[in-house]
Amino acid sequence: MSPYAASRSVSGCVLQDVRFEIFVDEEEARLRCRLLLASGEALHSLPVVDRQWNWLLQRFLEGGSAAENVAGARKKLNGEIRERVVQSKCRLARIGLTRPKEERCWLMLDSLFPEPQESWLE
Numbered sequence: 001m002s003p004y005a006a007s008r009s010v011s012g013c014v015l016q017d018v019r020f021e022i023f024v025d026e027e028e029a030r031l032r033c034r035l036l037l038a039s040g041e042a043l044h045s046l047p048v049v050d051r052q053w054n055w056l057l058q059r060f061l062e063g064g065s066a067a068e069n070v071a072g073a074r075k076k077l078n079g080e081i082r083e084r085v086v087q088s089k090c091r092l093a094r095i096g097l098t099r100p101k102e103e104r105c106w107l108m109l110d111s112l113f114p115e116p117q118e119s120w121l122e
Contacts, residue, residue, distance in 0.1 A: 010094050010095070010096045010097075010110050011094070011095050011096075012092055012093070012094050012095075013035075013037050013038070013039075013092070013093050013094075013095055014037065014038040014091060014092060014093075015035050015036065015037055015038065015085075015091045015092065015093045016036045016037060016038050016040075016086075016091075017035070017036040017082075017086055018033055018034070018035055018036070018082055018085055018086065018093075018112070019033060019034040019078055019082065020032070020033050020074065020077040020078055020081075020082070021033065021034070021045070021074070022057065022070050022073060022074050022077075024066065024070055029057060029058075029061055029070065030047065030048075031047075031048040031053060031054055031057045032045050032046060032047055032048060033045075033046055033048055033109055033112070034046070035093055035095075035109070037093075043095070043107065046095070046107055046108055046109040047106075047108045047109065048108070048109045048112070049096070049108050049109065049110055050109060050110060050111045050112055050115075052115045052116050053109075053112055053115075053116060055116070056081075056116040056120065056121070057073060057077075059121055060072065060073035060076065060077075060121070061073060080120075081116070081120055084114070084120065085112070085114060088113075088114045090113055090114055091113065091114075092111075092112075092113040093109060093111070093112055093113075094109070094110040094111040094112075094113075095107055095108070095109065095110065096108045096109075096110035
């Protein structure tokens with residue numbers, strides 16, 4: 001395949017730190033993150049498209065009031081879950097470049113390792 005025919009690109013990066021943010025609109029909650037790479041470069045406000053991480057967010061947001069759930073999810077994600085990721089020997093972010101839309105592309109977090117586990121909900 002010709003490199004000019006590609007419509008998406010993915011690259012893996014070792015990360016040093018991660019911070020999560022949750023944005024809520026009328027339709028749904030969206031997870032974004034800030035990554036500090038091992039190189040020292042920071043990537044701000046990347047949309048998270050990883051299915052497992054979005055699954056974890058949705059589980060945190062189930063039941064109760066939306067405001068309390070978002071605050072609790074944000075605290076848990078940036079607390080003990082962030083620590084699990086940062087302490088892992090396998091800290092990797094796959095950064096993707098979206099398909100062009102209206103002649104624009106942007107970076108997204110395609111995957112974040114380690115992947116979340118069911119036990120992290122406890």
